[in-house]
Amino acid sequence: MKDVETRPKKGEWIIVLTILFASLPLILGFALLIISSFSRDMVTDLSLDSFRPTIENWINVFQGRLAITGGIRQNILKITLNTLVVALGVSGIVTLISTLAGYSLSRMKFRGRKLMMLLLLMLHAFPGVALIVGVYLLYRLTFPQEPSFVRLYSFFYVILARAALEIPMSVWLMKGFFDTIPWEFEWSGIIDGASRIRVWRQIMLPLIKPGILAVALFGFLAGWQDLIYVRTFLIDQTLATFIEANIEAEYSHMPLIAAAGTLYLLPTIMFFLTAQQLLLQGYSGGIKG
Amino acid sequence: MKGEKLRNLSFFLSPMIIMVGLFYLIPLIFTIYISFTKMRNWNIERYLTEVVGLYNYQRLFHMFQHDPLMRTVLLTTVVFVGITLIINVFGGLLLALGTFFVNESSASTIRLLWLLPRMSPIAVYSLVWYYFFHGSDIGTLNSILMKLGVLSQPIPWGQIVPWGAWSVIIFVNGLVGVSFGMIVFTSALNQIPKELVIAARVDGASAWQISRRILIPMMKWHFLYVLTWQFLSLLTTYPHLFLLVQWDLVSRDYGTTLALYVYNTAFGRGEQDQGLAAAAAVLLSIIGILGGFVTLKVLQFEKMIHEPRGDIE
Numbered sequence: 015m016k017d018v019e020t021r022p023k024k025g026e027w028i029i030v031l032t033i034l035f036a037s038l039p040l041i042l043g044f045a046l047l048i049i050s051s052f053s054r055d056m057v058t059d060l061s062l063d064s065f066r067p068t069i070e071n072w073i074n075v076f077q078g079r080l081a082i083t084g085g086i087r088q089n090i091l092k093i094t095l096n097t098l099v100v101a102l103g104v105s106g107i108v109t110l111i112s113t114l115a116g117y118s119l120s121r122m123k124f125r126g127r128k129l130m131m132l133l134l135l136m137l138h139a140f141p142g143v144a145l146i147v148g149v150y151l152l153y154r155l156t157f158p159q160e161p162s163f164v165r166l167y168s169f170f171y172v173i174l175a176r177a178a179l180e181i182p183m184s185v186w187l188m189k190g191f192f193d194t195i196p197w198e199f200e201w202s203g204i205i206d207g208a209s210r211i212r213v214w215r216q217i218m219l220p221l222i223k224p225g226i227l228a229v230a231l232f233g234f235l236a237g238w239q240d241l242i243y244v245r246t247f248l249i250d251q252t253l254a255t256f257i258e259a260n261i262e263a264e265y266s267h268m269p270l271i272a273a274a275g276t277l278y279l280l281p282t283i284m285f286f287l288t289a290q291q292l293l294l295q296g297y298s299g300g301i302k303g
Numbered sequence: 304m305k306g307e308k309l310r311n312l313s314f315f316l317s318p319m320i321i322m323v324g325l326f327y328l329i330p331l332i333f334t335i336y337i338s339f340t341k342m343r344n345w346n347i348e349r350y351l352t353e354v355v356g357l358y359n360y361q362r363l364f365h366m367f368q369h370d371p372l373m374r375t376v377l378l379t380t381v382v383f384v385g386i387t388l389i390i391n392v393f394g395g396l397l398l399a400l401g402t403f404f405v406n407e408s409s410a411s412t413i414r415l416l417w418l419l420p421r422m423s424p425i426a427v428y429s430l431v432w433y434y435f436f437h438g439s440d441i442g443t444l445n446s447i448l449m450k451l452g453v454l455s456q457p458i459p460w461g462q463i464v465p466w467g468a469w470s471v472i473i474f475v476n477g478l479v480g481v482s483f484g485m486i487v488f489t490s491a492l493n494q495i496p497k498e499l500v501i502a503a504r505v506d507g508a509s510a511w512q513i514s515r516r517i518l519i520p521m522m523k524w525h526f527l528y529v530l531t532w533q534f535l536s537l538l539t540t541y542p543h544l545f546l547l548v549q550w551d552l553v554s555r556d557y558g559t560t561l562a563l564y565v566y567n568t569a570f571g572r573g574e575q576d577q578g579l580a581a582a583a584a585v586l587l588s589i590i591g592i593l594g595g596f597v598t599l600k601v602l603q604f605e606k607m608i609h610e611p612r613g614d615i616e
Contacts, residue, residue, distance in 0.1 A: 025510060026405050033401050033413050040419065040478060043431035046443060050434075058434040059446040111318045118315035124308070130316075132599060137327055139535050139595040144562065144587045147337055147569050147580055148330030154347055178326030181319060210311045239424035241542050246570055257426040261433065261550050268441070272434075275427045282423050290415055293422070 044279075051273035071273040088256070090274070096169075097238060097252040097278075103173035104237030108180045109230045113222070116188025117214050121200060131186075138182035146246065149175055153247055165249050172247040173237070180236050184229045191225030192218065228292050231285060238281055253278040331588065338581035345577065359582040372556060373564075380560040382469055383476075384537045390477040391533045392526070395484015400518065402485075403492050404510045414489070420479045429546040432475045436460045436552060461553030468557035475543055480536070484529045491525040492518060524602060531598040535591055541566060562587060 050056045054066040078088040118124075119131055153175075158167050199221065203213040219226075241254040251259070253274065261271055285293065338359050342350045366373040398417060402410035420428055435443045438459030445457040461471045495518065503513050541563035548558045559567065561583060569580035 026409075029401050029405050029510075030409050030413075033398065037413070037416055039435065040416065042443065043435050044419065044423075046434065047427070047431050056434065056441045058437070058443045059441050060443060060450070061446065111322060114315045115319040118312060122308075122312065122315070124312055136592070136595040136599060137323065139532060139598060140327070140588075140591050144539050144565065144584045144591060145327065145330040145334055146566065147577055147584055148333030149326060150345075150569070151333045151337060151347075152325070152329055154345065174322070175326055178322045181322055185319060209307070211314055214315070235422060239422075239426075241425045242545065242566070254424060254426040257430060258546060258549065261430070271430070275430045278424050279427045282419075282427075286415060286419075286422070290411065293415075293418065 047272050048276050048279075050269050051276045053269055056268050056272065071267075071270045074267075074270055075273045075277060088251075090256075090277075093251050093253055093256050094277070096248070096250045097254070099169060100173055100176070100240070100244060100248070100252060101234045101237035101281075103169070104177045104180065104240075105230050105233035107173065107177040108184050108233035108236075109226060111177075111181055112184035112188040112229055113219070113226060114214075115185045116192050117218060119185065120189045120192035122210070131189075134182045134185055138186065146242070150246060168247055168249045172243055175247065176237055176240055176243045177233070179243075180233055184233065187232075188222075188225055188229055191222055191228075195221050224292070231289060231292060235282065235285070334581050334584050334588070337577055338585050340578055342577040342581070344575050350578075355578070359578040362579060363582045363586070375556050376559050376561055376564050379465075379469065379557055380538070380562075382465075383472055383560050384534065386469075387473050387477050387480060387537055388530070388534055390473065391480035391537075392484050392529055394477065394481040395486075395529060396488055396519075396522075396526070398481060398485040399488030399492060400514050402489065403518070414485065417478075417482050417485055421482045425542045426546065428479070429475070429543055429550075432471070432547070433550055433552050436471050438462065438552075461547065461558070464554050464557045468553040471553050472544055472547060472558055475547065476537070479543065480533055483533060483536075487525050487529050488522060491522045495521050528598070528602055531594060531601070535594045535598075538562065538594075539587060539591055 046058045046060075049065070050058060051071055052067055052069065053064065054068050054070070055064040057064045075090055078090045119127060153171055156171075158164060195218065199217055200213060203217045204210075208216070239254070241258065244252050245255045245258065248255075257271060257274055257278065260274075339354050339356060340350055341353045341355050341358070367377065398413070402413050405413075434441065437443075437445070438457060438461070440446055440449065440457045442457060442460075444460065445454065448454040449457070460467050462468065499517050500513060503517060508516070538560075539562050541560060544558060544560060544563045545566065547553045548555050548563065565580045565584045565587065568583070569575060569577045
């Protein structure tokens with residue numbers, strides 16, 4: 015893309031076509047899922063006869079009717095809400111903690127700073143999920159005695175534990191965003207006698223808004239898509255565990271699961287259409303450090 | 304001044320330190336501890352204090368040597384990590400180079416498309432491939448091959464052992480991992496001075512020659528970085544595999560890597576054995592820590608860290 019004007023134009027479409035051809039299964043797979051959710055039968059067999067348009071699947075999903083016959087009902091709105099609570103919780107915690115820590119790692123001199131940053135980088139590479147046995151023991155040992163708190167506590171715990179997995183990368187990402195802000199802003203505040211905490215809140219935070227947005231977005235997606243932590247710790251269902259549990263059930267109607275899957279995919283598609291630049295920038299920023 | 308600095312530092316850093324302590328340090332200690340106990344079925348009251356020494360490790364190594372199921376798991380791990388790693392690194396390199404030579408709008412469309420597997424919810428992404436490789440005639444792959452006349456009846460791809468199952472898990476995870484390499488290599492390509500490419504163009508070099516002689520040699524470090532990073536991530540992540548196995552799309556025996564084995568042994572259906580799972584997790588963690596350490600050393604990350612100039616003191 016940074017290739018220059020001297021580039022020959024004619025070779026270009028060959029490359030684009032080759033890559034698109036390689037991407038075909040990917041495009042096909044997602045397209046068939048979405049189309050199937052509007053059809054009476056799955057269209058994944060690629061035959062036109064299977065496509066009989068209907069919005070029945072979507073109506074059934076919102077009414078929570080899993081099977082065409084029989085009375086199995088689930089409150090899908092509540093399940094979606096659960097997913098949203100986890101996603102927002104993870105996003106909020108990750109954003110807050112990385113905005114705080116990213117600032118001090120970018121701007122303050124202290125002993126152990128280098129070590130801390132290397133450690134964070136290592137934690138980012140470290141198999142966080144391999145520790146899930148220990149994370150579960152901590153969960154069980156801190157489990158509340160009072161039965162009425164149990165469900166609330168499981169939300170609280172899954173949000174914290176899932177957020178912790180995202181923290182090393184987000185802190186590095188946030189530090190990278192703080193690094194781009196010129197020092198003069200900072201100095202002017204300190205010379206006026208403001209404390210570092212005030213400088214952070216009143217000068218830096220407004221300047222760092224795009225970074226905050228990027229980290230919040232990544233946190234949201236991480237919480238929204240999570241399967242393993244949610245199914246291990248959370249008592250209530252989310253969309254991930256809903257799909258997991260119903261795919262192989264005999265009674266479930268396949269296009270209906272496709273509709274639930276498409277519903278689950280909506281935020282991703284929304285971010286795709288609205289925040290492309292932020293996503294590409296965020297991913298590369300997080301890796302460059 | 305000293306006290307104020309300490310107060311500031313703890314204000315900024317303590318939330319992060321608490322989180323790291325709670326969800327990395329304590330779980331690591333707990334996992335090591337559980338690996339020395341007889342913990343089963345999460346019966347904490349009964350087994351938490353029942354220390355059995357190295358029993359779980361002995362059992363694990365005995366299984367490595369004699370249990371055919373465990374040997375299958377190890378073999379699957381090696382094949383899965385090895386082949387997926389190659390696909391990830393070279394796929395990412397090809398995509399980055401490919402998008403380097405096309406116009407900006409096509410390039411970012413392609414890049415976004417390939418980010419889709421990483422960004423979409425794990426359950427939805429696995430669902431897509433569940434339908435694609437489904438063993439009946441609703442499976443997309445089966446119906447394509449049947450329409451072409453290659454097959455006369457549907458084949459349950461994931462149940463053909465070993466290569467059917469391996470191909471499916473490698474394919475599904477391969478597509479997720481490609482985007483990581485693509486992004487790293489793309490940002491590396493953007494930092495290469497344009498003059499080099501211009502000079503080569505003026506001399507009449509083709510895209511292939513420019514890639515081979517200029518671009519790829521300049522990305523050696525990035526290549527190593529992607530290789531080690533992706534190795535660790537493939538070794539330790541398992542959510543996609545979990546669903547594919549859970550949904551019976553792929554054979555349980557040949558779709559399970561060591562990381563998934565840890566999870567299923569600790570939290571799966573039926574008899575659970577956390578002592579054994581923790582011992583296997585400790586082994587994985589040791590590989591992970593060593594791998595992370597090697598990455599840092601080889602790439603000399605500490606040189607990337609600059610001293611801040613924020614304090615006026």
